[in-house]
Amino acid sequence: MMLVNCTGLSQFYGNKLALDNVDFNLGAGAPIALVGPNGAGKTTLFSLMCGYLTPSKGEILILGEKPGSAQLLGRVSALPQDAKLDPNLSILSQLTLLAQLQGMKPNAARQEALRVLTLVDLTEVAGQKPPSLSHGMSKRVSIAQALMGSPELVLLDEPTSGLDPANAKKVRELVLSLSGEITFIISSHNLDELEKLCDQVLYLDQGRLTQSVSLQSRNQAQFDYLTLTMQSCDADSLTKELSARTGVIAVTSKSSNEFVIQYDPALTSALEPTLFSLFEQQGWQYKMLLKGRTLEDTLFS
C-alpha cells in the first residue's frame, strides 16, 4: 500500500489558489523532503495530509484512508507550523493527555511523555508550562509530541527553524535514527539539511508540484557531477583546464570559487585523481570536493 496518494489535489482560500492540481504517490521508506519558496503551498499540503483542511478538489489518501479518518488516529503524526500547547498547563500533563488519546493508560501515557521528552533532551522541563520555554525548546517539545506512540508517518513542518546548530543536528540525528520505523516528510528551506536526511524531494512552486527528484536516481543518471569548492585559484584557468579534460562536458561556476563539473562517466572512469594532479601542478588549494550536485543545484539548475 502506498503511504500517500494525491490525485488532482487543489485547495482554494477564497479566490486564491494555494494548491493547483497536485498529483503524486509516495511510498514508505527514507525521509521525503518537501521544498519550495514561501507561499508555495507546503503548509497547505501538510494541513491537507493531517486532515486539518478538506481539499477543495481532488483526493488525498494516507495509508489508503482519508486524512482525519478514525483509522489514521495515532498512525499519522505531525509537527504543525505555528501550533502551540496550552500555556496554562504543564508540558507533561499535556503530552500525557495526547498519549492517553492514542490509547495508552494514564501511567503508560506519562512514561511515554517522558520518553519522548528524553529523545529531545527536555525531561527537565516536563513540569514547566510552555511560556517558560524558549522558541527552540518549544519546537523540540512539539517534535517530541509527534514521536509519541508508534506513528507510521510523521510530517515535520520546518523542524529545525529557530533551533541552534547543536540542537538542529540532534533533531537530524533523531530523524535519521527513527527513519527505519517511521517515514518522515519534512518541509524545510534548509536544503543542506534535507540533502543529509532525505532521498526523495518534492518541489512545490506557486501551488504546483514542479519537480519530484530522487537523490538515488540522480546518481544513476547518464552524466555525473562533481561540486568543487576551492580555497584559492585562478577561476578562469581552472575552468579552462577542467574543460580540456577527457569526459568533461561542462564546467559552471556558481561563485568565484565554487564550480560544478558535469562529466560522462563512460568516458572518464576516475576524474578525481586528475583533479588532484592538476591542483598539485598549479599549486591550488581545494576546500571541498563533493560527488554529485547539491540539492540546491539540482533543483535550481
Added chain:
Amino acid sequence: MVNHTPPTGLRNSLIIAKFELHKLFLQTRGIVALIAFGLVWGLILLYPVQSASGILLQPQFKEMIDRLFGPNTLNELFDWPVAELAVFWCVALYLFPIFSIFIAADQFASDKSRGTFRFICLRASRDSLFFGRFLGQMLIQSLLILLTVLATIILAASRDPNLLLTAGNTGLGVAINLIIVIMPYTAGMAILSLYASTARQATIYATILWTLVSIGIMLLDSQLPYVGALRWVLPGSQLDAMINTQGLASFSYAPIPLLQTAVILLLGRVYLQRSAL
C-alpha cells in the same frame, strides 16, 4: 516505541471531559475561578437567600404577592417545603444560565486560535473533541450546581435540622432541573466559541445573539401571533414559566432544553466537521 490499541470515540470523549475537570481543579486559574464562584454564592446564600426565605415564611408576604401579581402567578413558591430552596430556585434559575455563558465561553476559542487542536485531532476525532469538551463543561457546571444546592441545604438545616431529609430530596430535583436548564446554553457557547477567537468574543457574540433573537421573536410575536411558538427556539424561553413550579412539575419543561441541546449540538458537530483547524 509503545504499542497501543486505537481508542474508541467514546473513550476519547471521556478522557477529554476528564481533562477539562483536571484543568479546573489542578490549575491556579481554575482554583481562583472556583474561589470567586464560592464567594459570590456565599454572599447570595447568606444575604438574599437567607433573608428572603425568612420573609417567604410570613403569611402577609404571600398576600402581598398575590395582590401584586395575581393569585396564581407565584403561588407555587409558597408551597415549597424548604423556603431557602424556593428562593435559591428563583435566583439560580436565572443566574446559572448567565454563569454558563461565561464558564463555557472558552470551550474551543483559545485552543482553536492557538492551534492546540492540531495536536489533539491527530489522536482523537473531531466528534470526540466536540462532545468531550461539551461533556467536560457540563460536568464542571453540574458540580458547581451541586455544591450550591448542598450549601443551600446546609443553610436550611441550620435553621431547622428536621428539614435535612426533605431539603435533600427537593435539592436533588432542583439540581437536576438546573443542569437540564443550562445544557442548551453550554451547547450554544460551544458553537459560538468555535466561531470566536477568544472567550471574550464568544461572550459578546452570545450577548448580541440572545438580545437580537429575543427582540426578533418579540416583534414577530406582536405582529404575527401564529409564529409565537418560535420563542421556544431560544434557550431559556421556558424559565419564566418554570419559576412558578416545584418538584416533579418542573420536569415538565425539561423536553424544551433537552431538544434545544440536541439540535444545537448537532449543528455544532456539523460546524466543527467542516471547519479548518
